[in-house]
Amino acid sequence: MRVDPAQVEEVARELYIRALKMLPPDIKEGFARLAARETDATAKQVLGTMITNIRVAEATENLLCQDTGIPIYNVTIGSGVEVDGVELKRAIRRGCERATREHPLRSSIVHPITRKNEQTSCGPGVPAIHLDFSEDRERLVIEMVPKGSGSENNSWLKMAIPAEGVNAIKTFVVDCVLDAGGRTCPPTIVGVGIGGTSDLCVALAKKAATRALGTACADPEGAALEASLAEAVNMLGVGPQGLGGDSTAFAVHVEIAATHITMNPVAVNMQCHSARRASAAFTPAGVEYGF
Amino acid sequence: MTHHVLTAPISEGQVRALRVNDTVTLEGALFGVRDANLIALFDRGRKTRFDLRGHAAIHTAPNVRKVAVSPAHPTGYAPLCIGTTTSARMERFTQPLVEGLGVRLIIGKGGLGAGSLEVFQRAGGAYLAIIGGTAALETTWVESIEDVDLDDLHPESIWKFRVRGFGPLLVAMDSHGASLYEAVDREARARREKTLFRLGVK
Numbered sequence: 001m002r003v004d005p006a007q008v009e010e011v012a013r014e015l016y017i018r019a020l021k022m023l024p025p026d027i028k029e030g031f032a033r034l035a036a037r038e039t040d041a042t043a044k045q046v047l048g049t050m051i052t053n054i055r056v057a058e059a060t061e062n063l064l065c066q067d068t069g070i071p072i073y074n075v076t077i078g079s080g081v082e083v084d085g086v087e088l089k090r091a092i093r094r095g096c097e098r099a100t101r102e103h104p105l106r107s108s109i110v111h112p113i114t115r116k117n118e119q120t121s122c123g124p125g126v127p128a129i130h131l132d133f134s135e136d137r138e139r140l141v142i143e144m145v146p147k148g149s150g151s152e153n154n155s156w157l158k159m160a161i162p163a164e165g166v167n168a169i170k171t172f173v174v175d176c177v178l179d180a181g182g183r184t185c186p187p188t189i190v191g192v193g194i195g196g197t198s199d200l201c202v203a204l205a206k207k208a209a210t211r212a213l214g215t216a217c218a219d220p221e222g223a224a225l226e227a228s229l230a231e232a233v234n235m236l237g238v239g240p241q242g243l244g245g246d247s248t249a250f251a252v253h254v255e256i257a258a259t260h261i262t263m264n265p266v267a268v269n270m271q272c273h274s275a276r277r278a279s280a281a282f283t284p285a286g287v288e289y290g291f
Numbered sequence: 292m293t294h295h296v297l298t299a300p301i302s303e304g305q306v307r308a309l310r311v312n313d314t315v316t317l318e319g320a321l322f323g324v325r326d327a328n329l330i331a332l333f334d335r336g337r338k339t340r341f342d343l344r345g346h347a348a349i350h351t352a353p354n355v356r357k358v359a360v361s362p363a364h365p366t367g368y369a370p371l372c373i374g375t376t377t378s379a380r381m382e383r384f385t386q387p388l389v390e391g392l393g394v395r396l397i398i399g400k401g402g403l404g405a406g407s408l409e410v411f412q413r414a415g416g417a418y419l420a421i422i423g424g425t426a427a428l429e430t431t432w433v434e435s436i437e438d439v440d441l442d443d444l445h446p447e448s449i450w451k452f453r454v455r456g457f458g459p460l461l462v463a464m465d466s467h468g469a470s471l472y473e474a475v476d477r478e479a480r481a482r483r484e485k486t487l488f489r490l491g492v493k
Contacts (some may be wrong), residue, residue, distance in 0.1 A: 064426065065374050104355075104356055108446075117447075149377070150377040153380075170487065170491075181472065182401040182472060183379050185377075237482060243420065243463065243475060
C-alpha cells in the first residue's frame with residue numbers, strides 16, 4: 001500500500017481541528033462515571049459545567065478549550081506500507097500550518113528563547129512527530145494530540161534509586177498530584193512512566209497520559225499499580241479545578257520499560273480534563289477517522 | 292453564599308462585599324491579560340493606553356478571526372474561542388496589576404498564591420474562578436472584542452472584551468484573607484500520610 005503525502009497533509013490538517021472540537025467517547029464516559037459518584041456539591045457543579053461545555057462545543061462547532069496546545073502527531077506505519085518518511089513529515093507540518101491559518105486557530109507556539117510566535121503552530125521541532133512501526137501490514141495510523149499547556153507544565157522526572165524501591169514511585173505520584181493542585185485542570189489522567197532511560201521514562205509518561213480511558217498497562221505489575229494509584233490519588237480531595245472533591249483523576253495510567261540495575265526512574269505527565277485526541281487510519285479502503 | 296452582578300468600574304466597597312463561595316456574574320467590559328503582555332508591562336517598561344482602574348482582568352489569549360472593521364468588530368477581530376489559562380504563572384503580576392494599575396478583580400483558573408491573597412487584602416481585590424477548559428461555553432458569554440492593545444504580541448495582546456452574563460464565577464479568594472485553594476491544599480496534604488499508608492508505603 002502506498003500513502004500519498006498530499007493526502008497526509010489533508011488528514012494532518014483535519015485531525016488538528018477535529019481533536020480540538022470533539023472529545024473522544026471514552027473521556028465523555030469518564031465524565032459520566034465521575035459525576036455519578038461525586039459527593040462534593042461544588043465539584044458536582046464544576047463537573048456539570050465541563051459536561052455542558054462538551055455539548056456547547058459540539059452544538060456551536062467550536063473548540064472545547066482555547067488552548068490549541070502543542071501539536072503532537074504519532075504515526076504508526078504498517079510493515080507493508082510504502083511511504084517516503086521525509087515527505088510524510090513535511091506533509092504533516094504543512095497540514096498543521098494550514099489548520100492554523102485556514103480555520104483559523106490560535107498559534108500557541110513560540111521560539112523558546114526569542115518567544116517569537118510565527119502564527120503557524122510550528123517552530124523548530126514542532127509539531128512533535130513520533131514514528132513507530134507495526135505488523136499490521138496494510139495500515140498507517142496518524143494520531144493527533146493537541147497537548148494543553150496547563151497539564152504539560154506539570155511534568156516531573158525523578159531518578160530514584162533501587163534502594164528506594166516501588167515505594168519511591170508511589171510516593172512520587174501522590175506528591176506530584178498534590179503539587180499540581182488545580183493547575184492541571186483536574187480531573188486529569190495521571191500518566192506515569194516507570195523505568196527506561198531518563199528520556200524514555202518521560203516519553204512513557206506522556207504515552208500513558210494520552211492513552212484512552214478503559215485501557216490497561218500491558219504489564220500486569222503496571223496494571224495493578226494503575227488501579228491502586230487511581231484509588232489513592234482520588235482520596236486526596238484535590239477535586240475538579242483544585243476546588244475540592246472526589247474527582248481528582250479519571251485514572252492513573254502506567255507505561256513501563258526495563259531499566260538499568262542501578263536505576264529506578266519515574267516520570268509523571270498529566271492530561272487535563274479536555275483530554276483531546278483524534279486519529280485517522282489509512283488502509284487500502286481509504287481513510288477512516290476515529291479517536 | 293450571595294450572588295453579585297457587577298459592572299466595571301467596581302468600587303473597593305463592592306469588592307470587599309465579596310466572600311469566598313459567593314458567585315459573581317460580570318457585565319460590560321473585561322480585559323484579557325497573560326504572560327507576554329504582563330512581562331512587557333512590568334519587566335520591560337511598556338505602557339498600555341487602557342485605563343484598568345476598577346476593572347476585571349482575565350488570564351486569557353483568545354482564538355480570533357481577522358474580519359473587516361465594522362461597528363460589530365471595531366478592531367477587525369471577531370472572537371472565535373475565548374477561554375481561560377492557568378493563573379499560577381501570573382502570580383508575581385498580581386501586585387502591579389492591582390496596586391499599580393488599579394485592577395479590582397482577577398478571573399482565572401487554578402488559583403493564585405499567598406502573595407496575591409495579601410495584595411487582595413491590602414488593596415481590596417478578589418480572585419474569581421472560572422472553570423478551565425470550558426472555553427466553548429465561555430465564548431457564548433462574550434459579545435465582542437471592543438479594543439486591543441500591544442497587538443505585536445498577538446495572540447498575547449491586551450484584549451478588551453464586551454461581555455454579557457459572564458458567569459456565574461466562583462469567588463475563590465477574597466479581600467478578607469480567605470482562599471479556597473489554600474484550604475483545599477491544606478486538607479489534601481493532611482491526607483497524604485493516610486493515602487501513602489493505603490498504598491502500603493510505610
